Amino acid sequence: xxxxxxxxxxxxxxxxxxVTLRCSPRSGDLSVYWYQQSLDQGLQFLIQYxxxxxxxxGNILERFxxxxxxxxxxxxxxxxxxxxxxxxxxCASSGEGEQFFGPGTRLTVL
Amino acid sequence: AQSVTQLGSHxxxxxxxxxxxRCNYSSSVPPYLFWYVQxxxxxxxxxxxxxxxxxxxxxxxxxxxxxxxxxTSFHLTKPSAHMSDAAEYFCALNTGNQFYFGTGTxxxxxx
Numbered sequence: 776x777x778x779x780x781x782x783x784x785x786x787x788x789x790x791x792x793x794v795t796l797r798c799s800p801r802s803g804d805l806s807v808y809w810y811q812q813s814l815d816q817g818l819q820f821l822i823q824y825x826x827x828x829x830x831x832x833g834n835i836l837e838r839f840x841x842x843x844x845x846x847x848x849x850x851x852x853x854x855x856x857x858x859x860x861x862x863x864x865x866c867a868s869s870g871e872g873e874q875f876f877g878p879g880t881r882l883t884v885l
Numbered sequence: 886a887q888s889v890t891q892l893g894s895h896x897x898x899x900x901x902x903x904x905x906x907r908c909n910y911s912s913s914v915p916p917y918l919f920w921y922v923q924x925x926x927x928x929x930x931x932x933x934x935x936x937x938x939x940x941x942x943x944x945x946x947x948x949x950x951x952x953x954x955x956x957t958s959f960h961l962t963k964p965s966a967h968m969s970d971a972a973e974y975f976c977a978l979n980t981g982n983q984f985y986f987g988t989g990t991x992x993x994x995x996x
Contacts, residue, residue, distance in 0.1 A: 777928065808984065817988045818975065831983050865928055872917050872936055874977070874984055876928040 778802065779877035781866050787883045793854040796880045800847055800868030806830070807849040808874065809841055813862035824849055856884045887912050889978050891987035899995045904948075904963040906990050908976030911957065917979040918959040920950055923989075924972045932974075935959065946970070966994045 778801035788794055800807050809821040811834075820833035824843035835841075838856075843849040853860060861884045867874040892907040910916055917936050921929040933944025940952040946969075950961045959976060971994045976987040 777930070779928075818986050820984070820986070823983070867929075869984070872979060873919060873931055873934055874929075874979075876921075876930070878928045881926075 777875040777877065779866060779868050779875050781864075781877035781880050783880060784878065785881050785883075787885065788856060789885055790856055790858060792856050792884075793852065794856065794882065796851040796853070796864050796866075796882075798849045798851070798866030798868075798877060800849070800866075801870060801875055804868035804870045804875070805847065806869040807843055807847070808867045808869070809835075809849070809851050810865040810867065811862045812865060812879075813859075816862075818865075821851070853882070858884050860884050887978060887980050887983070887985050889976050889985050889987040891974075891976050891990050893990055894988065895991045895993070897993040897995055898966045900968055901965050904961070904966045904970065904992065906961040906974050906976075906992065908950075908959045908961065908987060909957055910959060910976075910978050910985075912978060912980055914980050917981075918950075918952060919977040919979070920944065920948070920959075920961045921975045921977060922946075922972050923975065929975060932961070966992075968994050968996065970994055 780799045805826040811819045821835040823831040841851045863879045865879045866877045888911045890909045919934045920932040935952045943949045978985045
């Protein structure tokens with residue numbers, strides 16, 4: 776158990792909808808990272824937050840947004856969903872120079 | 886620019902044979918290097934890491950990796966493959982500000 780929690784575990788929704796994925800980092804970790812993993816794209820870095828502030832941006836679509844709250848949990852919002860957004864979404868937090876990954880949220884867009 | 890390259894997206898070995906997964910990196914600062922393993926439908930878990938000091942690092946499940954600065958490599962090895970080693974393996978680099986992941990190597994173990 777990495778100490779990083781993600782909810783929900785599975786999410787099934789329709790095209791055009793909006794969903795919110797939630798992540799709680801390990802106790803004491805200030806950084807949260809979001810990744811998307813799909814069969815054709817591999818593991819793609821989306822965005823990083825550090826203590827509530829956006830720190831780095833990767834291949835994140837404009838339809839996606841994230842935030843980190845004062846209690847350090849983070850949410851990834853995905854809107855106007857398309858079939859191609861179906862993927863595993865991972866959250867990770869970092870401490871001691873390494874990343875600790877959550878179990879992921881599997882998003883299926885029908 | 887910082888980057889990680891994993892050579893071979895798919896590697897197959899026989900059970901009991903040597904496992905060698907290749908990783909090369911590019912970094913303008915002293916790197917921290919990691920290997921993660923991902924089993925089907927699970928998150929990534931840390932196998933081992935190199936920060937400073939001894940260049941041969943040992944990890945869980947009998948894996949080890951050697952940091953070779955002159956070759957900018959951090960290859961992962963295991964002397965004898967086990968069926969339970971079948972998984973996806975990711976090499977990663979931390980430059981202090983950001984993490985960079987390789988594209989992953991899928992390891993198949995043949996009985």
